[in-house]
Amino acid sequence: MPSTTDSVAIEAIDLTKRYGSETALDRISLSIPTGTVYGFLGPNGAGKTTTMRLLTGLSTPTSGEARISGTPVDDRRALVPHVGYLPETPPLYEEFSAREQLEYVADLRDIPTETAQSRIDSHLDRFELVDDAGKRISSYSKGMKQKTAFIQSVLHDPDVLFLDEPTSGLDPRAARTIRQSISEFADAGTTVFLSTHILPVVEEVADRVGVLFEGRLVAEGTPDELKARAETGAGGTLEDAFLAVTSDVDVAAGAAAEGEE
């Protein structure tokens, strides 16, 4: 059960990241309440992974600041109990078995042995990895690796869970298990920051959605609000809305309007 009592789980103020003359993120501000599933959308290269790295303290912003559960992200030691992070490339040791990997991580996270065993068994069972838990991760399929890494990221019951394409490469059954897990974690008070290109997943689980385009947050709101803003009509999907708000014309018009204000 997440420990946070803060009402705002993720807070970012004017986060900017530049690589030389190139601006990867331009003054991103976020305020995500606890227990929210926040769908973070954007085309390739929009800056989603950079944002996640900044919010997990794995990268430093050029300017701006961020807090997770009230903890500044530059205080890595204080931050780590609050966050779980599943990057797009699962950080697994290929030479370990899944069980070895999870027990190893539980040790690194100072989870008491009995609690760790109970959680590991439960998650392995839920993700149908029990039979393969003793095999080396190097022999796993992409989906099995993804599931192992997902379990690893939630093993310590984080307050905020950052998921970068968590259902990528998963079969429908495993993808559904992850989606259900996300909802359950959110119901239990965990805030989930979900970056994915699979828009139906976002539509199904997200309470709020933010759309990043060329380093700027160009739209934010509930999926319904986003669809309404994009004027996709009653039959419109989040995909239609996404395509509408990330079209150059739309963004340029939005930027011009901001400039006039």
Place this chain on the structure above:
Amino acid sequence: MSLRQDFRHGGRIGRAEFVQSVRGYVRDTRRLIGLAVAVLFFGGNLLFLLPAIYVLGRSARSVTTIPYFEPAATLLPVGLFLLAALRTMERLGSVDTEDLLLTTVHPRAVVVGLITAEIGRLLLWFGIPLVAIAGAFAVGLGSPSLLLTAGIVVFPIVCCTAIWGYAVGIGGLRVLRRLPTVRRVLKVGGILALIGIVILSQVAARFLVTGTVSIEALLSLISFAPLIDYLALGFVGTPVSATATPMAAVVLVTWLGLTPVGLAVAERQATALWFTDDPVGTNTTDRSSEAAVSSGGFSPPQPFSWTKAGRIAWGYLLRAVRHPQEFSHLLMLVFLVGPMAGTFFQGSSGDQFSLLFAGVGVLFGVYLSGATFGLNPLGDDRPQLPLVLLTETTPQTFLRGRVLAGLAVGLPFGILVPLASIVVGTRPLYGITFATVGAGFSLLAALFALGLGCAYPIYEERELWGAETVAPSTLVLIAYSVVVMGGTVIGLGITWFGLTGNLVVTGILVGGLGVYLLPTVGLPILSYWYSQRRYRRYVLD
């Protein structure tokens, strides 16, 4: 697809592969620095060599009087053939874009492309110095045309040996694919053979220096007259030109005739390799990992289980044992131990033997303590850094884990070998002191390695001795080897003098010891502190 089309495609593939290689050589500053160091080192040597070559050209009266010309005529094709075969087995058996190429062009084109690119790389690395040497000789001889004629004569040799070397190399890969046990034995045997060759080279060098064996006599054994006659054709039009023999023409026809035959063989071999599956039941690396099962969870044995750093150390050891390719960089040790072992086996007797035995054990242990897990910590951890940096475990604990893992490998040599040397004649006091010194130096080496490795991390996987691994930088390896080996040898020397009562306490001695101990202890501590700082502040930018 026609032959002409295949050659055209092959040329394009060769050019692409070659350009890709060249861009790889100069991809970043680190590589450029490495290249600059190599150019400075070898270029300097070459500059000093060229005047001697020029004088040699001036004094040449006939082809046969040119030093080492006759054995070189035989060694050149043999060496090129072996080089091509080994390079093929090592890395030219496949191409990165194999799936694309094999579904786009005829395999013959791929073979032609790979061989063309390899010849290009060969010319890039060796062409400039060889042209410089040949040019200096030609100018000395007064016949600059030698450069052209020699090039024309050597070209068929290069083509033929490259193609046949490729064909034989691919054949070797096919055999090893069918006989995986032989492959594993060869991998271990190859390393042992390498050590043996290095040691033997030291022994042979000593025999040559002392005059026990004549190098001329040895080289005359490998001289092959038809090849000498053929290579002598390169001197046509120069003052030392000899009459062309029919045998030289036969050799030329042989080179020219064997080349297309070799290409056909290479194509058949490559097609068989690329378009057939591994035989069922062969145990490739991937399959062995598929079959591998761990019965329990992560349960380090004592004493590793006592502390978190120990448990992390056990994790490093366990993974390294399961993926021993991570140790590929330690083969550098072969080139350090080889010469020492050669000296050791030849020049020692009685007391010297046991003491040298103890000393070599300490050196070996100290080297391994740092080199095994410490020389590229950030690079090794890179794929897992999002995990490593976002756990409650501090970077210091991870680094201590690396130190402990290194010591677990190095200390058995650094301590047990000196103690074991007591059995073969070392005085107990000497053995115990050497073991104590070995333990201390091992710890210092492990700490020193971490900072050095963190200062210059390598993240990209590269092929090293046939294994894809994230190996430490060669510059880091060399710097570590020089500092650690040098420091340990000095330390052992001081210890030895101290034990034998040859150290008289004077101001100079105390001052000298201070000068030695300050960097010996200070540098590792500073290095460890730096590595902690790097980990604490590390970001994935």
